[in-house]
Amino acid sequence: MPRWAQLTVLPALNLMAALLVTALVTWMIGEDPLECLQILVHGAVGYSEGIGYTLFYTTSFVFTGLAVATAFHAGMFNIGAEGQAYIGGLGVTLVVLALDHALPAPLMVPLAVLASIVFGAAWAFIPGWLQARRGSHIVVTTMMFNFIASSLMLYLIGHLLIEPGSQNPTTREFGASSWVASMQSMLAAVGVEIPSTPLNASFLIALVALVLFYVVIWHTRWGFQLRTVGVNDKAARYAGINVTLVILLAMSVSGGLSGLAAVNELLGSTHRLNVAFTNGIGFVGIAVALMGRNHPVGIFLSALLFGALTQGGLDLSFEKPVITREMIIFIQGLIILFCGALENLFEPFIAPLFKRRK
Amino acid sequence: MDQLISVLDSTIRVAMPLILAALAGLFSERSGVVDISLEGKMLTAAFASAAAAYVTQNPWIGLMAGMMASIMLAMLHAFVSVTYNGNQMISGMAVNTIASGITPVLGLAWFQQGGNSPQLPDEGRFHEVVLPFAEQLADVPVIGQLYSRLLSGHSVLVYMTIVIIPVVTWFVYKSRFGLRLRAVGENPHAADTAGVSVARVRYIALFWNGALCGMAGTFLSVYQTGAFIKEMTAGKGFLALAALIFGKWRPVPAVIGCLLFAFADAIQIRLEGVALPGVGIIPSQFIAVIPYVLTVLLLAGFVGRSVAPKSIGIPFVKSR
Numbered sequence: 308m309p310r311w312a313q314l315t316v317l318p319a320l321n322l323m324a325a326l327l328v329t330a331l332v333t334w335m336i337g338e339d340p341l342e343c344l345q346i347l348v349h350g351a352v353g354y355s356e357g358i359g360y361t362l363f364y365t366t367s368f369v370f371t372g373l374a375v376a377t378a379f380h381a382g383m384f385n386i387g388a389e390g391q392a393y394i395g396g397l398g399v400t401l402v403v404l405a406l407d408h409a410l411p412a413p414l415m416v417p418l419a420v421l422a423s424i425v426f427g428a429a430w431a432f433i434p435g436w437l438q439a440r441r442g443s444h445i446v447v448t449t450m451m452f453n454f455i456a457s458s459l460m461l462y463l464i465g466h467l468l469i470e471p472g473s474q475n476p477t478t479r480e481f482g483a484s485s486w487v488a489s490m491q492s493m494l495a496a497v498g499v500e501i502p503s504t505p506l507n508a509s510f511l512i513a514l515v516a517l518v519l520f521y522v523v524i525w526h527t528r529w530g531f532q533l534r535t536v537g538v539n540d541k542a543a544r545y546a547g548i549n550v551t552l553v554i555l556l557a558m559s560v561s562g563g564l565s566g567l568a569a570v571n572e573l574l575g576s577t578h579r580l581n582v583a584f585t586n587g588i589g590f591v592g593i594a595v596a597l598m599g600r601n602h603p604v605g606i607f608l609s610a611l612l613f614g615a616l617t618q619g620g621l622d623l624s625f626e627k628p629v630i631t632r633e634m635i636i637f638i639q640g641l642i643i644l645f646c647g648a649l650e651n652l653f654e655p656f657i658a659p660l661f662k663r664r665k
Numbered sequence: 666m667d668q669l670i671s672v673l674d675s676t677i678r679v680a681m682p683l684i685l686a687a688l689a690g691l692f693s694e695r696s697g698v699v700d701i702s703l704e705g706k707m708l709t710a711a712f713a714s715a716a717a718a719y720v721t722q723n724p725w726i727g728l729m730a731g732m733m734a735s736i737m738l739a740m741l742h743a744f745v746s747v748t749y750n751g752n753q754m755i756s757g758m759a760v761n762t763i764a765s766g767i768t769p770v771l772g773l774a775w776f777q778q779g780g781n782s783p784q785l786p787d788e789g790r791f792h793e794v795v796l797p798f799a800e801q802l803a804d805v806p807v808i809g810q811l812y813s814r815l816l817s818g819h820s821v822l823v824y825m826t827i828v829i830i831p832v833v834t835w836f837v838y839k840s841r842f843g844l845r846l847r848a849v850g851e852n853p854h855a856a857d858t859a860g861v862s863v864a865r866v867r868y869i870a871l872f873w874n875g876a877l878c879g880m881a882g883t884f885l886s887v888y889q890t891g892a893f894i895k896e897m898t899a900g901k902g903f904l905a906l907a908a909l910i911f912g913k914w915r916p917v918p919a920v921i922g923c924l925l926f927a928f929a930d931a932i933q934i935r936l937e938g939v940a941l942p943g944v945g946i947i948p949s950q951f952i953a954v955i956p957y958v959l960t961v962l963l964l965a966g967f968v969g970r971s972v973a974p975k976s977i978g979i980p981f982v983k984s985r
Contacts, residue, residue, distance in 0.1 A: 332767070332770065332771075335774075336770065336771065336774035337774065384754045384755070384758075386758065437961070437964070437965050441964075441965040441966050442966060443961070443964040443965050443966070444906075444910060444964055446701055446754060447701070447903055447906055447907055447910075447960065447964055448961055448964055448965075450900070450903050451900075451903065451907075451957045451958075451960050451961050451964075452961070454899075454900050454954070454957040455954050455957050455958060455961075458950040458951070458953050458954040458957075459950070459954070461950045462948050462950035462951065465950075466948065590762065593758060593762075594762075597755060629773060629774050630770070631769060631770065631773055631780065633765070633766050633767075633768075633769040633770050633773075633780065634766065634770050635766070636762060636765055636766030637762075637763060637766025637767050637770055638766070639762055639766065640759050640760075640761075640762030640763030640764075640765075640766050640767075641759075641763060643755060643758055643759040643762055644741075644745075644756070644759035644760075644763065647752065647755040647756075647758075647759060648745045648749075648751040648752055648755045648756035648759055649745060649749060649751055650751075652749070
């Protein structure tokens, strides 16, 4: 079977299978799957505001998808992107709350972005260290770190960072100098009019990250070491690669990428830190990486798909009260199943079709 | 004494679902199949059993439904890991995600209560069982208190679990199937050469894994809270897995690991809002985080390194 077909036909079939099961469940709870699909597609790409929101969600999913993929290439299953993004948000918030009145935007924003990377990386570094040095199970530790991050943030937001006198567990609004430019204002500067959505310059950072990911993983010495460790860490060690160092760096890069998702959410959209602002983006990242087969092009496309699903799903839940955003989590689970665990399920049925043509 | 007994009492209550899940994980992992999906299976079972118990007003039918739902997911995991040779980690993650998505969706469609199930009526729940002579012995010092307050007055599921622990231990170490189970987990090729069907053993192991997880989930919804609540497992499946690793994949140490977690949890509830000398009131978030931190410390091998079954996580491909 040719490689191009393996990378397009099989994922497409897997996606179809996932959507088919979703349709079945939709039908079981008494809704018309086709009508729901129509609402969903219209909500995601049918009008310009919907497209803006879709791309806004896509941005976060690109970051968490790349995060999971980085760890994957090094042979680790990082399911802690959620917590890493959450702690990345803490980094952003601390820097912004301390300095937003003192620094102008050209200094403030890069500093906040840096803080998100450093905090996310630090939160991923610990499980990485535990894996490399103490042999802990990375899946379980990163999961535990999600829970720990969530408790820690609940405490910090509720007791220390909360806006004085406020009843809601959120911080004060960030100063305007820390806001990442919205896509609307950026395009308005060159004379293009688009409606107001949370889509912001982080989208461009995400595109850069995708390209950098490709270059680093496939065209640098470190990327080669990373992939070698991922394929066979014993052989890598034998070949003189410092496996411990590669694992530590891979997890840190992974965490840093997750942290960037917080920039999109906090500096690009809400302009304040909320409890549970991550809202599952780290877990979506797992599905995105698996469906995109850990390749930047695939990751971008599947992030786009999940962005559309999230935005369309929200529209759908307004129109159909019985369908909640958990439906998206369910679809995400099916995609992890079909595109991740059963990735070549349809190969035996499809491969002969390609042979006959020769 | 009174305080101690009540801490131990809630330790037992909290430990049982963890123990069931850890034993479930034992079956799967001893056969060589990694199972991070204990969490999802428990959650699904908690939902299915609460739904069935609510509709039929019968906790036993709830238990059956919970076990069946969990076994179905275990069979899915078996199909991916054994028949298809897929990535077991990813398959487990898929089961977890599917469970946390599907339970509130069906819950909302069936009960219109924001994804939770309605509170189960008394007939639909498992009740506390008073052991014989518990009341007469209650006044006898020490022994009477231990018997009537600690041992008596639990749900029938607790007593079932207490019986299951030695049964599983016997099953794994002394039975014919147990020998095959361990052989398949350590060296599937040797087992295969000896005429044992690796796939069959792994399927059977995952069947029991599903059954036990189903019981664990039922325990949470049909006994402990009396209703299904969204995401009610809250990491218990991962704690059970940690206890299993802590117990070096052996039943009794794994059970002790579960009791340890449950003891931390029982103390945590008592620390809530209590001012400690020199520290003051510890914020609830710090207390809530204890089991997770404990898990990380246990896994980091600060209590001794554990060696996993050798073929764990590796799909078995028959050599020709």
